Amino acid sequence: MLTPRQALLLGKVVDGFSATGQPVGSKRLAEDPEVKAGPSTVRNELAVLEERGLLAHPHTSAGRVPTDAGYRYYVDELLPAATPAHELRLELVRRExxxxxxxxxxxxxxxxxxxxxxxxxxIGTTTIRHIEVLALQPQVLMVVVITSTGGVSKKLFTFDRPVDPGLADWAGSYLNEKLVGTGLGARMLHSRLADPALAASERAFVEELSPAFTELAETAExxxxxxxxxxxxxxxxxxxxxxxxxxxxxxxxxxxxxxxxxxxxxxxxxxxxxxxxxxxxxxxxxxxxxxxxxxxxxxxxxxxxxxxxxxxxxxxxxxxxxxxxxxxxxxxxxx
Missing domain, CATH: 3.30.450.40 (GAF domain)
Known part of the structure; x- marks a missing residue:
């Protein structure tokens, strides 16, 4: 531990160097009204701080700069007592x-x-918020997935024959009912989609669209x-x-x-x-x-x-x- 005077001088050097980028000399420190010591005493204390590895001479200048160890002591021992007045305010209300x-x-x-x-x-904390199944052309569908973190993914599906619009509408409602609130883990999504109560045609259609959800976790970064x-x-x-x-x-x-x-x-x-x-x-x-x-x-x-x-x-x-x-x-x- 440092003496109160040594701690004060170390803090002054850190603050001075932070503000100007220039080494801080003993004369400047002795002129500080908070430092109740003459230049010779200040020089001796700075020498002690240098011996302890908290300050260094960058070159032949009489000034000192903090070392990494000096900054560490400053952060751990001197800052807790400080009360910075600055406050940061963020405008985050109603944002994605x-x-x-x-x-x-x-x-x-x-x-x-x-x-x-x-x-x-x-990605493991992300859940599905909403799903849209959109018919772009008779044989082309787009599945849009909106996640809880505001992410939007789109995947196109092309079929060999025109898709029944009623089937596409049903799929949108069914997928929202089954998957909204579900995490993006592929195993969990597969289990939600596998419903033996569905008709064979509905089950096959849902299976065709499943990559829009099961591949989300794999492609997300x-x-x-x-x-x-x-x-x-x-x-x-x-x-x-x-x-x-x-x-x-x-x-x-x-x-x-x-x-x-x-x-x-x-x-x-x-x-x-x-x-x-x-x-x-x-x-x-x-x-x-x-x-x-x-x-x-x-x-x-x-x-x-x-x-x-x-x-x-x-x-x-x-x-x-x-x-x-x-x-x-x-x-x-x-x-």
């Missing part, structure tokens, strides 16, 4: 899930000036909503071009990014990974702040921001928590 995800991502990026990422609920790459690039200068390229490549490879965010699903509080704490090489010079959202007994996804290690952690953590809380309330009302 897809639109709610977009609004959350865009708003979070605007508030933090960081790269914002929201993972959509996994976990979705990420991303916003703010341009804000991140304009707000912070990336000294290492390879660092920027690695981040852009990771955004293109959604699978690896999903793996990173999955780790945050089990966290009860804000999930913060700083610099080399990140397992993904593309993030080892960046920081990730995430929080999960969902139902009382089940987490559905994550809300997160990615940015330089000198990000404003107080604002990032508060904004991510606010967004996750409001998205959870939206999901509770929806489900």
């Amino acid at each position: 899930v897809v639109e709610a995800m977009r609004v959350t991502t865009e708003t979070l990026s605007q508030v933090t000036n960081l790269l914002a990422i929201v993972s959509a609920p996994p 976990d979705t990420l909503y991303v916003d703010g790459a341009h804000r991140l690039l304009s707000e912070y200068r990336f000294q290492d071009v390879s660092q920027l390229n690695a981040l852009m490549e990771m955004l293109e490879r959604r699978v690896s990014l999903l793996g990173v965010l999955t780790a945050a699903l089990d966290s009860r509080d804000a999930y913060v990974r700083i610099g080399r704490e990140n397992s993904e090489p593309a993030l080892r010079s960046l920081s990730l702040v995430a929080a999960n959202y969902g139902l009382p007994q089940r987490n559905l996804g994550t809300v997160s921001v990615i940015g330089p290690t000198r990000m404003d952690y107080a604002r990032a953590i508060r904004s991510v928590r606010d967004a996750a809380f409001q998205l959870s309330r939206f999901m509770e009302e929806l489900y």
Whole structure:
């Protein structure tokens, strides 16, 4: 543990470096009215913090910058006592899930000036909300499936002979009765569709249309909503071009990014990974702040921001928590 003065100085260095991107020197700290110590004492305390691995000299400058360990101490020990005034407000009422995800991502990026990422609920939590069986031509039908997350899938079926319009209408009513509220697991859908009480012609027709439902889970992919790459690039200068390229490549490879965010699903509080704490090489010079959202007994996804290690952690953590809380309330009302 640090002494109160050392903790104060570490916090001042983190805040100063976050605001300017420039090393913070002892003279500047000694001039701060909250620091009740002269320049020599401040220099000694900074030297101690450097010996403990919390601060570093970036070059020959007399100023210090936080290390990953310094940021970690700041987040774990100094931020809990802070009370950030900023609050994030989302307009999610009467929106479909897809639109709610977009609004959350865009708003979070605007508030933090960081790269914002929201993972959509996994396909296993999705249920069927409505089905339409539409006759496009005498021999061509289209089955439209609308899911609880606002997704819409369409599948065309071509038959050897014209389809009886009455049979198509019956199929629409029957499928809604049997499948609305059912999850997208193929086994469950097959069991719902297999009704021995149906006439042979009806059973054969339903079997013909079944791929519109049973293939949904196979073709669906976990979705990420991303916003703010341009804000991140304009707000912070990336000294290492390879660092920027690695981040852009990771955004293109959604699978690896999903793996990173999955780790945050089990966290009860804000999930913060700083610099080399990140397992993904593309993030080892960046920081990730995430929080999960969902139902009382089940987490559905994550809300997160990615940015330089000198990000404003107080604002990032508060904004991510606010967004996750409001998205959870939206999901509770929806489900």
